[in-house]
Amino acid sequence: MQATQRELKPRLRFPEFHDAGEWEEKRLEEMFDFQSTANNSRADLSNAGDTFYIHYGDIHTKFHQYIDFSKDTIPKIQSRLYRNATFLKNGDLVIADASEDTEGIAKAVEVRGLENGVNAISGLHTILLRDLRQNYVNGFKGLLREIETVKKQIKRLAVGAKVYSVSKTVLKQVLLPLPSHPEQQKIAECLSSIDELIASQTQKLVTLKTHKKGLIQQLFPAEGETQPKLRFPEFCNAGEWEEKDFGEICNFVRGPFGGSLKKEIFVKDGYAIYEQSHAIHQDFDSFRYYISEDKFNELKRFSVQPDDIIMSCSGTMGKFAIIPKEAKTGVINQALLKLTVKKQLDIKFIKAILELPSNQEQLLSQSAGGAIKNVVSVGQIKELIFCIPSLQEQQKIADSLSSIDELITAQTQKLGTLKIHKKGLMQQLFPAMEEASS
Template identity: 35%
Template sequence: MREQRKQALLPKLRFPEFREAGEWEEKLLGAVCDMQAGKFVSASEILDKPAKEHYPCFGGNGLRGYTKSFNQSGRYSLIGRQGALCGNVNLVEGNFYATEHAVVTTTKLGIRTDWLFYNLCLLNLNRFATGQAQPGLSIDVLEKVNCAVPKDEKEQQKIADCLSSIDELVTLETQKLDTLKTHKKGLMQQLFPAEGETLPKLRFPEFRDARKWEERELGPLTTKVGSGITPMGGDKNYKTKGRPFVRSQNVGWGELILNDVAFIDEETHQSFDSTEIKVSDVLLNITGASIGRSAVADSRIAGGNVNQHVCIIRVKQDKLSPTLLNHFLISERGQKQIDSFQAGGNRQGLNFAQIWSFVVPLPPTEHEQRRVADCLTSLDELITAQTQKLAALKAHKKGLMQQLFPSVGGVDGEAGRGGRPVVDGAQG
């Protein structure tokens, strides 16, 4: 048992100069840092726009706004206490204010703030939240969470510098992704005519002398506009394999999100034959918070079905490119048209008659349709590639963190009685 404990407190990956430095020490977070809850900040104190004398105000879910007063200055780790991001950790520098929904940590002697930040991130603190209606983290519980600490502060510095360099790469690649998305958004506004106009601001050279664009009602350009239903019994009928069952969360802004796609069996599929997906169907979310998101169906979901929150728009491809339609629907002008059907701007839902009545600007030839669609699709491919690159970098960082920090009791995800992790021998 003692040998297992020693192995648990040695990281799997260690920098050469520290390989003979011995095992790390197991400590409670309360021995590593002091913790203090922030103070209540009223809505009237939060300012919409930052000014020179204003400071960021952090709550449990991140930045809330700006306030004229502040209670901290320096570099600290903040832990969210309640809300959707309970247990979330942020590294904050400079002057700031923390609300009662955040815990401010102050490192003790021999502990580096940036190293502690990465350690806290790895601990998955949300596991220790207590309560039913709105689970939250108490300082008493946090102080009893176990962590491992290297004896040499220089090793802390080395680990923090390594992970910080990866964070810098993540920031850079995120900026590249945001730039691509911004470029595409601006290009879409130029490749489609503005409302009330018949010519786009930007047109490919070979079409500059071509006829004007026309506005067409979507209905006559389709062979199908309809959605599906959810099987009786709801998600109890979902399978791990079978026919793909596409829900609103699987339809993104111009892309399919299939990491959590559900499946239904063949018998259920046969009862939903009128909602079978075909390649090149345009899928549009028509209810809920994700209303207006759309994507084009491909071979991964062809032969599957949609539920009642997703509408299948099947176009006459000799009249309208499904890819062009998809790009238009998620464009600023397309979204404005979708919003116009929502009473009071609540975005409650779209019916088939409204979808049928969508007005779509179309170039005079199929060739120009394809050129516009292909141009935007090529940008989508760049965005997808950059997204994958960013995801791989984040996965690399996560794996590296797991190797640079050894596991300690209560950190590896094992749960005690009642399914909650054990903290220092007691239930969390």
């Protein structure tokens, strides 16, 4: 007995489409034609060429769903450096065919804002799709790859281990939804309004971070100086900051050798293992690994206390977090450095000093080849010299930066909520095609 075929309808529809019937479902090869692309590397690009060039790396890092030639900053290439590449048109869909992570597989952008007479091409590791039969309205095509069921199909069809890729042959088989043009237009307009709100809130976040960066440059002495350019009124006549070796400021403990924390000693629940992710994300609500009380006592010198600072020494290096008062009792792993700030010093101020770009450069040494960075030894860290003001001025600076951090956190959460709302709305506005065709 065959399974009952579900209707291909979204859970949420605008009132005027409630009785519009089912959506169609077609393979990508029925909807789009493949066009030719260039194969130039980033080395051929500049700001002075005569043709705009979409680089696959920019699809991953700079653009989301759409690329707008009237607004976005896009590199160029000289026409003598490429051949046989199709010039882009508004409404074309450009897909990155390679990605280092599963979320970026076949990431796509719809072309917008191209004026007559402006030449643009897509390049190496891109696939160019053109809707010659006008199956979709402009603005809707950029949404197709973000539909959850379309994403799932692409992930399932992608090949590779460290780098995931999709071919034209694979993409041809992907099933796409096809509602009527008026319904497409309504969906695109609805989601576009949310995108505008997300863009506005993103800009607010960027502005806050820029403000903090500028304030830090004013509140701390420049390299080679012992007084900042900007001081709070009550400290204007307080004199120079005092130069101190970092060894006078903190005690240091580098995490245990990897052999001390093998997976076979981990238990289901117990004392927490602090990892570099805790320093990077400053999130202390979840832990992957735990050790027993006996093991904790054995490794007690690596244990963390509230107000300790941890530093990531592996992966994303040079990130700092302060252990909160309510944090779980535990030990650091081999990828962390623990800093215990001595008395008469403000912990948040010391963290801010460590995060200054000039001090980050001192903490991370560069290999002879220049490509690989490593955290310098504890001995070298102790010898670093920092300028320190009075405790009262430390606290004033720390409080000022903390207030901005609170605004940044609130804005980040607001932005995250909007993105979750959009994702949930898309799940409602598009039918689950795999379920419908099962």
